[in-house]
Amino acid sequence: MILLNTNFNLPSTSGKNVSLDDYKGKYLVLYFYPKDNTSGCTLEANQFSENYSEFKKAGAEIVGISKDSIASHNRFKEKENIPFELLSDTEREVHNNFEVLKPAKMYGKDVIKTVRSTFIFDKEGNLIKEYRDVKARDHALEVLEFIKSL
Template sequence: MSNVAVGKKVRDFSLPMTGDQTFKLSDCRGKKVVLYFYPKDNTPGCTTEGQDFRDNYSKFKRQKTLVFGISRDSLKSHENFKAKHELPFELLSDTEEKACAQFDVIREKNMYGKKVMGVERSTFLIDEQGVLRQEWRKVKVKGHVDEVLEAVKQARQGLNPSRTLTHITRRNP
């Protein structure tokens, strides 16, 4: 069960971060934050998603929005992934699944015919006061970053994205 809800303040958490740093959500107050959870470094969909955020990173910066990727991979894996794909934002390592549990992104998945527990691709937009404004679950990579950027722009213009888009869940095809 998710410990986060649209319109509610997100409980503070901290995780190891690339660049030999520690991420703490409360350190981001005053800026919007995009947290995107992805299954695994250097896999096709996760690489494309990271590159899409990379290619649009300057647009997020102009909107005073921080972007962070989160997966269960190690910091070493993250450092290599970040360098290989020239990601301008930091990646958070959640090997103990603390943030994954808080945001309820661990789901049963089919992998090569076997049931496994894995990260469901999900993104969360948190406002300057630490309130969850929007969530996307079961994300399909194509066009996703554009949707997130549009929600950030709406929030910047004073529109309430939680009223216009709220909770977006992709249905399985």
């Protein structure tokens, strides 16, 4: 687990830019997902949403991040009633820092794909756990169990 720069400063659906420091004093679940309003990403967001109160009780905050725009995120949040912030990384800088991009083929074309990944930070902002290339189904429950074990 070698990450050169885990800090971030990105626009959020709150209308403000947020950074890792904004979450000090809480555990932070930072999850990267490929695209708003797609089946796997909707499933994952819904499972994090359904368990949001349990994460909060355990002292954790959840933040989703993708390459989509804030306008897209706001539509996704409203449609799916997502209670936590979504961050927009259209320049892919934070995606690159966390090494969650990989080349892939889609419909015969070369593309750069987001690898569904989750990073857990402790209350001081230190990275303590990472999940890479996860499946959307039940991933939120696995993360919740880890948070509850802290």
